[in-house]
Amino acid sequence: AGEEPDTFFNREFLDRMSVKRSDSEWLDSKQASPDSVFLLFHKLNPLVSSGAGETRLCKLRAPGVQELLKNGDTVVVFLGVERQEKQEKDDDLVAWFALDTEDDPTEFLKTEDPGCFFLPGAMPGLLRLSDDDAGVVAQARSVLAWHSRYRFCPTCGSATKVEEAGYKRTCLRAGCRSLQGVHNTCYPRVDPVVIMLVLHPDGNQCLLGRKKTFPPGLFSCLAGFVEPGEALESAVRREVLEESGVQVGPVQYLSSQAWPMPSCLMIGCHCVALTTDVTADENEIEEARWFTRQQVIDALVKDKRAVFKMPPRQAIAHLLLKHWTGFNANL
């Protein structure tokens, strides 16, 4: 620890304590405990309150979520316990849980703090969270998104039941192939994505692109899903070639980031181009071009000469760019 940047979504405020996921007695007692914290999501958006310029997660307590817990459809995910300076007894640890409700929670909200509301949409809503909260939400939202999309057994189409405190779904059809041996169909999905700053062979320019959906003026690093059977260095070279027509040589891993939309592992790299002609893939990229180091610095410090807008500081693309300019005090 301590060598990595304190990247948004990566902060580990909780200890996942995965050993407790199969201890249903302990989990039951924690779900009943007045000290436990419950985070509520509606359609994957967390319940928050705003005040003093800050957006904070609403920490609900057992009585506040009792009705929701009684509903058999509500998925409850054990997030972990608050990290302690000194070793505590397991019973004294403060446990956190997350639940998602698909139902209209209007009635529920009336009984809670009137300042509470569900963040409207993941982006850019989630970026308003504090670093501690963002780390918790990264975990909670990814697992809840999996439950929302993977209710049925992909192997046979039957219904499934939740196990392991929210980290496993098991097919309910006796005889299903998924019940023999261990298969990824039963476990939450994490999609590895490579995101890369492509450096010009002259060492003084980098390649950025923009999707049609980006805010005006914003350019960011190229990125793409790692495909089956691929090393991440191969994925970097394939995606850059597909999206920009640029051939890439050496790849250097820099750092990674959880990205809970819905459940990506962003793998951030620098890489060096072997060719410089750019032909953007029109299906995905509206425009891709080379920017000089000075242009990136101008965008970073929001100078009035800036010719493009940086990705937000919470995105690993920002870090990859900042690191390259030499403003890397935090890395």
Added chain:
Amino acid sequence: AGEEPDTFFNREFLDRMSVKRSDSEWLDSKQASPDSVFLLFHKLNPLVSSGAGETRLCKLRAPGVQELLKNGDTVVVFLGVERQEKQEKDDDLVAWFALDTEDDPTEFLKTEDPGCFFLPGAMPGLLRLSDDDAGVVAQARSVLAWHSRYRFCPTCGSATKVEEAGYKRTCLRAGCRSLQGVHNTCYPRVDPVVIMLVLHPDGNQCLLGRKKTFPPGLFSCLAGFVEPGEALESAVRREVLEESGVQVGPVQYLSSQAWPMPSCLMIGCHCVALTTDVTADENEIEEARWFTRQQVIDALVKDKRAVFKMPPRQAIAHLLLKHWTGFNANL
């Protein structure tokens, strides 16, 4: 390129040419072409032939797989085209496809080369392949494994249809939520796994463990699935703590490997321990302990003093160990 080790399963003999996945006319013509190559799998095991001490993939041609292709249940995956020194016209490129048959292929085998057989089981069978073949199989087997396990829509349980030359499955139920927007439910799954050599604070020992299922005497690096909402450095620290009780500080990425059992992305790291007491997690690990550099070297060169067996050279764990000993000419 050129900086990375030539790791087993990572060799890219084919260019995936993903742009062709949506060009059904081109794909049809390639499936009919006498030059195209078809790889056959049975229950995810590739058809191979043995000779001169080598196990090679059997390259079938269009007439040989015609019956299988006619069967509507057979999934055909476009793997890519053979890489060319000079630019060829798209029509002249040699396309490769993979198909998996669940049916008993005995009759089929009688009509083929009698030396052909299906590799019995993935491990250690696949490790007998040549480096070129291993790279192709990594891609083919991962995608075919996904088709074999994800036939049904995880969001609603309905049947799905294959699209994008084998890289997408789309729900057949009109109105399914998975049809609105882009969701990972429709795309092949890749599971990121961290695999790490934990170095002792004294710099001269490393931590290895053995699972009950390992061959006698074999010890290897600890490894585990990256969880939702986690950076890979966090996953390294969590998995080492869970499996051995050892606390880990800095993490250094080294290299990655495709591992098609069924579809993992192995992310290989070195990391430095902060504590040294070992308590193996009995559920997963039979034994975990520290080995000296000399003991690793003895195992690497298969010296008669060796106190443990190395993982096979094809596994990234072997590379992580070899790199640490200083035998790193290939890295």
